[in-house]
Amino acid sequence: MALSMWWMLLVALGALAAAIVVGVLLGSRDIMLCLDVSGSMSEVDVEVLSVFEELLKGFEGERIGLTIFNSSPVQVFPLTDDYRFVREQLQNVRGSFDYDDETPEHWVGTLNGPGASLIGDGLAACTMRFDHEDDERSRSVILATDNELAGASILTIEEAAQYAKSKSVRVFALNPVQGKDAKVSAQLSEAAALTGGQSYALRDTTTVGDIISEIQKQEATALKGQAQVVLVDSPDLWIALMLVAVLGFIVLLIFVRDKGRVRDTGRVRDTGRVRDAGSARDAGKGRA
Numbered sequence: 447m448a449l450s451m452w453w454m455l456l457v458a459l460g461a462l463a464a465a466i467v468v469g470v471l472l473g474s475r476d477i478m479l480c481l482d483v484s485g486s487m488s489e490v491d492v493e494v495l496s497v498f499e500e501l502l503k504g505f506e507g508e509r510i511g512l513t514i515f516n517s518s519p520v521q522v523f524p525l526t527d528d529y530r531f532v533r534e535q536l537q538n539v540r541g542s543f544d545y546d547d548e549t550p551e552h553w554v555g556t557l558n559g560p561g562a563s564l565i566g567d568g569l570a571a572c573t574m575r576f577d578h579e580d581d582e583r584s585r586s587v588i589l590a591t592d593n594e595l596a597g598a599s600i601l602t603i604e605e606a607a608q609y610a611k612s613k614s615v616r617v618f619a620l621n622p623v624q625g626k627d628a629k630v631s632a633q634l635s636e637a638a639a640l641t642g643g644q645s646y647a648l649r650d651t652t653t654v655g656d657i658i659s660e661i662q663k664q665e666a667t668a669l670k671g672q673a674q675v676v677l678v679d680s681p682d683l684w685i686a687l688m689l690v691a692v693l694g695f696i697v698l699l700i701f702v703r704d705k706g707r708v709r710d711t712g713r714v715r716d717t718g719r720v721r722d723a724g725s726a727r728d729a730g731k732g733r734a
Contacts, residue, residue: 475584475666476525477505479512480572481539482591483552484563488543490622490648491552494590495540497620497654501588502532504658507666512536513575514552515568517559517597521575561597569606569637573615584664585613586643588657590620593630607637616664618657619645 479498483491502510509525510532523535542551559567572587587610593603601609610617619638624631624647635645644660646653 474507474509474527475586475661475664476509476576477511477661478525478572478575478585478587479510480569480587480589480591481512481514482516482563482565482568482589483514483556484516484594484596486563486592486594486596487590487622490592491590492540492543494620494622494648495536497590497648498588499533499536500654501657502529502536504654505529505661508661511575512539513568513572514539514556515564515571516553516556517562517564518556519568519571520555524575525577559597561595561599563591563594563596564599565591565593565595566599566601566603566606569603569617570601570609573606573610573613576613576615579613582614584661584666585615586661586664587615587617588620589617589638590622590648591634592621592623592627593634594623603633603637604640607640611641615641616643616660617641618643618660620648620653621645622648624648624650 481487481491481494481498487494498512507527509527510529511525512522512532512535514520514522522539523532526532539552545551568591569587569589572589576583576585595603607617617638619634621631621634624645631645638645644656646656
């Protein structure tokens with residue numbers, strides 16, 4: 447009886463917490479880093495990647511991806527909030543610019559189209575990398591390019607900006623030649639402004655902070671993440687506590703009762719022994 451009561455007590459204690467599967471909601475924004483790796487950008491791309499790493503330090507929870515392009519686009523990594531992975535990939539790409547080969551590693555897959563530095567096509571490709579299209583989310587492209595077109599692209603940069611706008615994607619441009627070529631800089635600025643974004647000089651000291659601030663002005667949207675098993679307090683906590691108290695009291699009563707029985711049994715034995723001893727003495731006297 448006591449053993450079963452102890453078992454019920456353990457079950458009640460277990461009811462205080464329960465393991466349940468819950469869906470995780472991630473509040474985040476999506477950011478696609480879009481890097482022009484054409485020949486005219488080769489001297490500044492390492493600097494751009496350093497700026498990307500600085501931007502990473504200012505984000506928390508945002509999903510970040512990287513697509514590079516020349517005459518054709520290549521996705522280096524998709525949108526992710528694993529910042530350690532993102533940092534490693536950015537460092538790997540930056541290291542690939544230290545090359546002696548005829549074809550640099552970062553150019554593999556980016557030369558499959560005619561011409562070079564097809565900015566409009568590259569921007570459109572970066573815009574297409576966003577997932578969860580049916581969800582209204584904050585989406586931004588950070589486009590690093592000198593806007594020096596060298597070939598016939600399918601889309602102009604204006605057309606690509608219109609496409610980004612239709613997808614509610616804002617474009618923030620990093621311009622390494624800001625102030626040097628007024629025409630291409632103005633064209634890049636107009637394209638970014640068309641989407642609700644802006645163009646920034648690559649080397650301005652406020653560029654990183656300004657981009658982070660502009661992106662974070664947009665509300666973070668909940669995105670359903672991977673389900674997790676978690677321990678949570680039981681909603682019937684007070685019932686469980688009362689059950690524990692009642693069962694504990696019952697166990698205590700049983701313990702006291704059993705202890706009393708043992709004491710009473712001992713007294714009966716002692717009384718019997720005394721009675722038997724007295725009878726034996728009386729019998730002895732009678733014989734005498």
